[in-house]
Amino acid sequence: MGATIAEKILSSHSGTRSARAGDVVVASVDFAMLHDGRAPNALKRVAELGAGKLPFAARTAFVMDHYSPPPHAEAANVHREMRAFAEAHRTVLYDVGDGICHQVLPEGGHFTCGDLVVGTDTHSTTYGAFNAFGTGVEGTDLAAVMMTGRLWFRVPETIRVELRGRLQPGVWAKDLTLAMLGRLGAEGANYKAIEYAGPAIAAMEIDDRMTLANHAAELGAKAALLEADEKTIAWLQSRGARGPRPVTADPDARYSERIEVDAAGLPPQVARRHKVDDVVGVDEAAGQRIHYALVGTCTNGRLDDLRQAAAILKGRRIAQGVRMIVTPASRNVYLQAAREGLIEALTQAGASVEAAGCGTCVNITGHLITGDGDVVISSANRNFKGRLGNANSEIFLGSAATVAASALTGRITDPRTVDGGDWRPVSKAA
Amino acid sequence: MGALIRGKAHLLGDDINTDIHCSSKYHPGRDNAYVAQHVFEQLVPGFAARLAKGDVIVAGRNFGNNSSREQAVHILRLLEVGAIVAASFGRQFFRNCINNGLPVVECDVTGISGNDEVEIDLALGRVAVPARGIVREVPPLPGEVQAVLGAGGLIPFLKAHPDWRIPSPLTGEG
Numbered sequence: 001m002g003a004t005i006a007e008k009i010l011s012s013h014s015g016t017r018s019a020r021a022g023d024v025v026v027a028s029v030d031f032a033m034l035h036d037g038r039a040p041n042a043l044k045r046v047a048e049l050g051a052g053k054l055p056f057a058a059r060t061a062f063v064m065d066h067y068s069p070p071p072h073a074e075a076a077n078v079h080r081e082m083r084a085f086a087e088a089h090r091t092v093l094y095d096v097g098d099g100i101c102h103q104v105l106p107e108g109g110h111f112t113c114g115d116l117v118v119g120t121d122t123h124s125t126t127y128g129a130f131n132a133f134g135t136g137v138e139g140t141d142l143a144a145v146m147m148t149g150r151l152w153f154r155v156p157e158t159i160r161v162e163l164r165g166r167l168q169p170g171v172w173a174k175d176l177t178l179a180m181l182g183r184l185g186a187e188g189a190n191y192k193a194i195e196y197a198g199p200a201i202a203a204m205e206i207d208d209r210m211t212l213a214n215h216a217a218e219l220g221a222k223a224a225l226l227e228a229d230e231k232t233i234a235w236l237q238s239r240g241a242r243g244p245r246p247v248t249a250d251p252d253a254r255y256s257e258r259i260e261v262d263a264a265g266l267p268p269q270v271a272r273r274h275k276v277d278d279v280v281g282v283d284e285a286a287g288q289r290i291h292y293a294l295v296g297t298c299t300n301g302r303l304d305d306l307r308q309a310a311a312i313l314k315g316r317r318i319a320q321g322v323r324m325i326v327t328p329a330s331r332n333v334y335l336q337a338a339r340e341g342l343i344e345a346l347t348q349a350g351a352s353v354e355a356a357g358c359g360t361c362v363n364i365t366g367h368l369i370t371g372d373g374d375v376v377i378s379s380a381n382r383n384f385k386g387r388l389g390n391a392n393s394e395i396f397l398g399s400a401a402t403v404a405a406s407a408l409t410g411r412i413t414d415p416r417t418v419d420g421g422d423w424r425p426v427s428k429a430a
Numbered sequence: 431m432g433a434l435i436r437g438k439a440h441l442l443g444d445d446i447n448t449d450i451h452c453s454s455k456y457h458p459g460r461d462n463a464y465v466a467q468h469v470f471e472q473l474v475p476g477f478a479a480r481l482a483k484g485d486v487i488v489a490g491r492n493f494g495n496n497s498s499r500e501q502a503v504h505i506l507r508l509l510e511v512g513a514i515v516a517a518s519f520g521r522q523f524f525r526n527c528i529n530n531g532l533p534v535v536e537c538d539v540t541g542i543s544g545n546d547e548v549e550i551d552l553a554l555g556r557v558a559v560p561a562r563g564i565v566r567e568v569p570p571l572p573g574e575v576q577a578v579l580g581a582g583g584l585i586p587f588l589k590a591h592p593d594w595r596i597p598s599p600l601t602g603e604g
Contacts, residue, residue, distance in 0.1 A: 024572035026594050041500055048585050051592075122498055122522065136522060138500040140529040140584050150594055152574055152584075187492060191521050222521055 002250025004158040005225040006193040009133040009247055013116045014153075021157040021254070030132075031059050031111045032145045033119035035101045036075070037066035037364075039082050042120060042139035051147040057089040060146055061110060063101040064094065068357025071366045089146075099330025099356040102126035102214060102298045107332055112236050113228040114245035118145060122217040123298050123381070129206065129213040130236060131228040131246055133193075136217070156193040156222045157256035160249075163198035165264025169422035170415045172308070173208040174300055174379065174399040176200070177215035178269035179261065182279030187220035192256060194224045195249055200263035201226055205425045206235045207304035214299050218276045218381055268402050268414055273375075273394035274385045282402060282414045292376040293318070293407035294368065295400045296327030296354075297361040300379035303333050304425055305400035310342040311423035312404040312415060313349035319410030324351035325368055327360050351407075363388040377406045435533060435550040437486040437512040439542055439559075440477065442470060444490035448502035448523060462501065466508045484512035486548045488539050491516070494523025503530045513550050515539060515557055528575055531583035537568045552576055 003011065007020055014025035034042050039062070046054070054060075062082045067075035079096065086093040094104045102123055111117050113131035118124065120142055127134025137151070145151050167176065181188070194216050201209065209226055216224030226232075228246035236244055268282040295301065295309045306328060318324050326346050328334040334356050337343050343353050359365035361380045370376060370393035383395035398406070401415035401423070408418060415421030452469045470477040487493075487506070493516035494502065503526040506514070513533040527534040535550055537557045541564055542548065549558045555570030571579070577596045581587035591597070 022569075024574045026574060026596075045585065049588060136498060138498055138522060138526050138529070140500060141525070144584055144588055147588065148592065148594060152578065154572075187495060187520070190492070190518065220521065 001254060002252035004193065004253045004255065005131070005195055005227070005247050005249050006133060006156055006158055006223055007253070009114060009116055010153055010155050012114070019155050021155050021256070023155045024152055025155060026150050026152050027116055028150050029056070029118055029145050030115035031061070031105070031117045032056065032142060033061045033063060033101050033105055033117070033121070033124065034142050035066055035119070035121055036064045036078055036082060038120035038139055038142075039078055042142045043081060043085060045139040045143035046146060049143045049147055054089050054146040056146045056149040057091045059149075061092040061094060061101070061105060061108070062086045063098070063104060064096045065100045065357045066359055066364050068096045068355055068359055069365065070096070071359075071364065097331060097355045097357065099332065100298045100301065100358045102210070103302065103329035103333065106130060106210070106236075107239055107330055109236065109240035112241040112244045113232065114247045118142070118151060123214050125216045125221055125224045126210050126214040126298065128216070128224040129209040129226055130232055131226060131244075133223050133225065134213070135223050154191075156191055158193040158195055158253070159189055159257045159259060160195050160197070160255040161259045161261060163196065163200035163261050163263040165262065166200045166203040167263050167266065169424050170401055171266055171268055172399040172401065173204060173212035174215065175266055175269040176261065176263065177212060177218070178271050178279045178397065179266055181218055181271065181277040182269070183259075184219055186218060186275070186277040189216065190220035191222055192220075194219065194221045196224065196226055198263065202229060205304055206231060207302040210302065211299055215381055268399060268416070270402065270412060271383055271397035273396060274383060276382060276397065282398065282412065285396065285412045286414060288396065288412040289375060290377045290396070290406050290410060290412060291322060291374040292368070292370060293322060293324040293403050294327075294360060294376060294378040294380060295403050296325065296329070296358075297380040298329065298358050299381040300400050301327055301329035301333065303336055305379060306333070306337045306342045306346070307340070307425070308399070308401040308415075308423055309404035310345040311420035312401065312408060312418055313351070314345040314420065316349055316408060318350040318407040322350070322407050322410050324407045325360060326351045326353045327358070328353070328356045330356050377403050377412060379403050435484075435486070435513045435552070437484045437548060438482065439486050439488045439544055439546040439548045440481060441542070441544045442473065442487060442489040442493070444517075445492045445495055446470070446473070446489055447496045448494045449496055449499060452502045452505045453499045462504055462508055466505045469505055469509065478509060481509050481511065483510040486512050486550070487514045488542050488548065489514065489516040490539065491518050493519050495520040498522035498526070500526045500530070503527050503532055507532055515548065515550065528578055529584040531579055531581070531586070533579055535568055537566050552579065
C-alpha cells in the first residue's frame, strides 16, 4: 500500500519503515519555533525539565511577533526573557519588527522540502507550502524538542484535495480556503493532514501557496502539504535552505477522503461575521458597509497581498470614514514593498502601514480598536466575535484584493469590479 | 499501566472551547488556582465545587476546540480530574492532555449520565458504565502514549527516559 506525504515524512523521521495513519511515532524534528505569545509557558516548561544543555537550541527560532511592538511592560519583559535565553542558549532570534514567525522561518532558509518542523502556533501548517510537515505544538512539546530534538506524533489521516483548473484573476488561495471552510466547516479536517494538488497549485506563486497551507489551520488541519516543484526549490535555494528532499504521495496512497474543487469556476469568497465557515460568494456579501480594512497577518500579509492592495488603491483614496491598516508579514516584505513603491501607494491612499508583526490579528498591539457597530473587512484568518476586543463590532474575511476593493468603496466589493482588481503575479520560475 | 480509572461522570456538551471556559483569557490576571474554581461555571454553575478528585469529565464533540493553551489542561490537573471521555477532541488539547498526564479517551458518550460511575481501561481500550450495562471498546492508546501518561506527562517521562526509550508495556523495562 502506498503512502501519503505526511506518512512518508513521519516515517523517514522516525526510522519507521512504514508508519501509517493512526500510528504513534517518535520523530526527529528538523527545526522548531517559539513565539512570544507562548514563550512564558514554554520557558517555564524548559526550566521544569531541568536539562543542563539544550542541543536543539541552535535549530530553534525565538520570534517576537505577537507583541510587535509590545503594548505593555509585561510583554516587553517577556521579550527581555526571550533575548536573554536566546543569548545563553544560542537559539536563532527574530526581534520586534523582524516579522511573523511563519514568514521569517522560510525566509531565513531554516528548513527545506521533506523536513519536519514544529512551532508553538496553529498556523505552523504554513511550512507545508514548501513540502515540509509543519505542525502546531505547545510549550511542553517545545521543551521536549529543545532538549532531545525529538517528539511524539500521531500520524494523521489525509484528505486529498484535487483542484480542477486554475484560479481566475482576482481570485486567490484565500478564496479557495474560505470555500473549503464553507464546505467542510471549521475544524472539518480536525486531526488530519490535507494534501492539495492540481493545476491551480502549479499556477500559484509561493506567497499564495503559503496562504493555502497556513489557512488550513482554520479547517483544524494538523498539516497541509503541497508537492514541491521548480518554483518551490528555486525559492528555497534563493533563501539558502539546505538541499531539498521533495516528498510525493504514492498514487495508491490511502486517503480518508478525496475532494474535488472547481478552482477555475470559483468567485471571490467572504466569511461573514463571527464564523469562519459562514462563507458566501462575494456577491452575496456585496454592499455590506465597512468601517475598517486590514491587510496583513500570517495568512495574507505577504508581498503579493500588498501588491494586490496597491494595484487597486494606487492613485486613489479609500472611502471617507474607512480606516485601513497594513501590516507587512516581515521586514523583508516591508522593504521590498517600499522598493516597489507599494508603501507609498497605500499610504497615499489613506492606509497606515505598521511594523511587521501579527498582533493586529487579535488586536494584541492595541492598534486596531473598533467602535461599537464597526464592521471590519480583514485578510486575517479568524473572525470570532470579539476577536478584536469589542464584541459589538463585526469581522468579515476576504482576500487582500477584496479588502482593498472594499476599502475603496466603503462597502464589501468584488475586486474584479474595480480597476486593478484583476492583478496577478507573473511567474518567474515556470 | 493497566490500572483502571474509576470516577464519577460530570457531563459537558459539544464544542466546549476551553479557551473561554478554563483559561486566564476568561479571567485576565488571575492565577490557575482562581481560574480552576470558576472552571466551566458559565455553562454549569458550581462545576468546580462538585468535582471530586478522580472524577471523569464526559463531553461531546470537539472538546477543547480552538484552544491550544496548555494552561487549560493545567487547570483540570489542578482540579485532579481523573480522565476526560469525549466524542472528539480539539487536536492540540488532546496532545496537551497527554503531555500533562491527563488521560483522554475518544469514545461515543451516548447514554452516559451525570454522576454515573465510569470505568476506563486505557491499556485494553475500554470505557464502561457498569450500572447501565454500557461497555464500549475503543482503540487502545498506543504504548508510547500510555508510557507518557503513566509517567505523569512528558516532562516526568523525559526526566526518566531522556533518550525516549519507551518502557515495554509487558516488562516495564526500557
